[in-house]
Amino acid sequence: MTAAIQIKNLSKHYGSLPALTAIDFQIPQGCFFGLLGPNGAGKSTLINIIAGLTHTSSGQVTVMGYDVRQQWRQARQLLGIVPQELVYDPFFTVVELLRLQSGYFGFGRENWPWIDELLMTLNLADKADENLGRLSGGMKRRVLIAQALVHKPQVMILDEPTAGVDVELRQILWQFVRKLHQQGHTIILTTHYLEEAEALCEHIAILKQGRLRAIDSKAALLQRQPYRLLCLKLRTEGSVTQLPPALADKVGELHNKQLILRLNRQDSLYAVLNQLHQAGIEVLDLHTRDPSLEDVFVELTH
Ligand SMILES: Nc1ncnc2c1ncn2[C@@H]1O[C@H](COP(=O)(O)OP(=O)(O)O)[C@@H](O)[C@H]1O
Ligand SMILES: [Mg+2]
Numbered sequence: 001m002t003a004a005i006q007i008k009n010l011s012k013h014y015g016s017l018p019a020l021t022a023i024d025f026q027i028p029q030g031c032f033f034g035l036l037g038p039n040g041a042g043k044s045t046l047i048n049i050i051a052g053l054t055h056t057s058s059g060q061v062t063v064m065g066y067d068v069r070q071q072w073r074q075a076r077q078l079l080g081i082v083p084q085e086l087v088y089d090p091f092f093t094v095v096e097l098l099r100l101q102s103g104y105f106g107f108g109r110e111n112w113p114w115i116d117e118l119l120m121t122l123n124l125a126d127k128a129d130e131n132l133g134r135l136s137g138g139m140k141r142r143v144l145i146a147q148a149l150v151h152k153p154q155v156m157i158l159d160e161p162t163a164g165v166d167v168e169l170r171q172i173l174w175q176f177v178r179k180l181h182q183q184g185h186t187i188i189l190t191t192h193y194l195e196e197a198e199a200l201c202e203h204i205a206i207l208k209q210g211r212l213r214a215i216d217s218k219a220a221l222l223q224r225q226p227y228r229l230l231c232l233k234l235r236t237e238g239s240v241t242q243l244p245p246a247l248a249d250k251v252g253e254l255h256n257k258q259l260i261l262r263l264n265r266q267d268s269l270y271a272v273l274n275q276l277h278q279a280g281i282e283v284l285d286l287h288t289r290d291p292s293l294e295d296v297f298v299e300l301t302h
Pocket of ligand 1: 014017019037038039040041042043044045046
């Protein structure tokens, strides 16, 4: 089957800055895909290249088999993009903007019921005749989401859609995006909220400084960490600095009397607690857990 997105040996420089280097991967049709990475990793650059807004320095990108440069019309028709920045024209009303956008994709009045449905689903119906310039940030973001969907694209890309967004919109958005995914749409999401990515995405790519650090199914990414975490609540932090070296090497985090140790799967809990005891560290409470996507992310990007 043709990939929803295929990226071949893609590089992008801004002047002397390598924003993306030798990126090679594909996103299967129908996948819920997370594109993660710290600020400046190149996520938006990659999305802008897929959208045809930024040109590549070298390499090739296709959307459902259509080259984003040579066959940009077909590629663009298949894509819905919610940009990271709030870009809008303040002089249109919400419904005018959506009908205009729908017109750009060659639709006429027959598409208006779908626009009404989008307005309803995104709780925008009572703002339909409001000028965009007068809407709050959260409402503008809803309009951008509706705008990305007016032409019912097969592939939906959301660039940090929940950054600075309230809980209500976040929930509406995820419900909506899940529904699109169930209907067979390919969803590509970048987010800072790793719990969101962990809850939603089936496949995940992690970028750092323009390079692909990992790409795998979420399950495989989580499983490839060979350790588990021992989370301890201490009476005082005082003597943690005096830990024996074998244990000091395992310290993941120490914050507010919470100590996290990274244990190998075969480490004996009894031996570790004994060492802590001998170092004069009093443990008030403890639990173990498997690494989360956030732990994997920190491991791969720091
Ligand atoms: N238009 C541009 N001109 C010059 N540099 C840019 C431009 N857009 C992004 N960059 C740089 O490219 C790198 C990747 O940026 P970006 O793709 O926005 O990262 P992310 O979305 O992962 O935070 C950053 O170092 C950023 O400063
Ligand atoms: Mg970005």
